[in-house]
Every structure is written in structure tokens, then in C-alpha cells.
Amino acid sequence: MDISHMRRDFESEGLDREHLDDSPTRQFEHWFHDAKEAGILEPNAMSLATSGRDGQPNLRTVLLKYFDDQGFVFYTNYGSRKAREIQENPNAALLFPWIGLNRQVIIQGRVEKVSKAESLRYFAARPRGSQIGAWVSEQSRVITSRGLLEQKVAEIKQRFSSGEIPLPSFWGGYRVVPQRIEFWQGRPSRLHDRFEYVRQDDGWLIQRLQP
Numbered sequence: 001m002d003i004s005h006m007r008r009d010f011e012s013e014g015l016d017r018e019h020l021d022d023s024p025t026r027q028f029e030h031w032f033h034d035a036k037e038a039g040i041l042e043p044n045a046m047s048l049a050t051s052g053r054d055g056q057p058n059l060r061t062v063l064l065k066y067f068d069d070q071g072f073v074f075y076t077n078y079g080s081r082k083a084r085e086i087q088e089n090p091n092a093a094l095l096f097p098w099i100g101l102n103r104q105v106i107i108q109g110r111v112e113k114v115s116k117a118e119s120l121r122y123f124a125a126r127p128r129g130s131q132i133g134a135w136v137s138e139q140s141r142v143i144t145s146r147g148l149l150e151q152k153v154a155e156i157k158q159r160f161s162s163g164e165i166p167l168p169s170f171w172g173g174y175r176v177v178p179q180r181i182e183f184w185q186g187r188p189s190r191l192h193d194r195f196e197y198v199r200q201d202d203g204w205l206i207q208r209l210q211p
Helices: 024-037 081-088 116-125 128-136 146-159
Strands: 045-051 057-063 066-068 071-077 091-098 103-113 171-185 193-200 203-209
Touching: 024 066, 024 091, 024 103, 024 171, 045 071, 045 081, 057 071, 057 081, 071 081, 071 103, 071 116, 116 171, 128 146
Parallel strands: none
Antiparallel strands: 045 057, 045 091, 066 071, 071 171, 091 103, 103 171, 171 193, 193 203
């Protein structure tokens, strides 16, 4: 199937250095706000790329739950494929594809676990169904039928039928600590505006990249 004819010229305002915040976190916050205001569906959805010691890359979509100057936080099962790969190679990349705004943000950095207190605080705020789901799923493991999964849901509901559901020991958060962040703005004729922030000892180096 030849789809080479599919193309769209990006009609967007330009991105200039003087309009960028010196802090990549604040610049991300500005763009994240724009994505929410524009009605982008799940603006906190991000592609997470990891690879284990074999070097084979894997990619999936996860949800950003928190960000600040320390990094970008998501939650998962510590026995999942992504978690096993992070243990073998604690480097990852994130992509926010805000296509409706002709924008994308790419983040590369090292990955570390958040504290148990942080994981507990977030887990306690999740809907009860999501808390049960965290206990039920042995994420990324093979299962022969959905019926077995639903049976386990019933068992977990019975187990925690009264009172709060505790944080599973095998579930929690990761923080991607950025070393490089790129802000990409689509422009006409594929002459896009790209700026990268590269971490240095005393702050961030900001430079324009060719499209």
C-alpha cells in the first residue's frame, strides 16, 4: 500500500529562542497547558522507549502523572517488561505527540524509582477499580484467557472487600530524569523549528537544531 502521497503542510507560528523559557520544565509546562486548552485528547499520554541489555528497543504509551524540575513520573508494575528493561538499562526516552498543535516534545534521560512514599500517595488517590487492577495484573506475562483475569478480579475484590486497598510491593513509580529535552514545532515546507535543552553542570545549554 503506497501512502507516500499523504502529506500536510504545517501552518504554525514560529518558535524563536527569545520566546523560550530558560527552564525546560517551565517551557514544558507552557506547552502542556496549551495542549490541554486546545482539547488534545489525553495530553499526558506519552510514548516510552526502553531497551534491555540485548539492545532491542521497545515502545508503548503510558500516562505522565507528575513532573517538576526533578523529572517526569509514571507508574507501572515492577515486574513488567518495561521495568525489567529499565533494571538492565536505566536509560529511556519519552515522546509527547501533540499533533493537533503541530508540536512534539522528546525527552531523554536516566530512570530511577520514586520513593515508596510517593508511590503510596499516588496509589491512594487512584480509583478503587484501578487499585484492584494493579493487584490483579502480572503485567506482560502470558495468560491463556480473559476469564482467568476476571476470576482474579473477583478474588481480589473479596480479599479487600472492606477497608483500604494497600499498595502492592510490586507496583510503583519511575522518574525519568532528563538529560536532553527537545521542543519541536512544525513549520511550512518541512522547515520545522527545533530547540534542544542539554543538561550541563551549571544548568542547561539551549541550541537550535536544523529541521
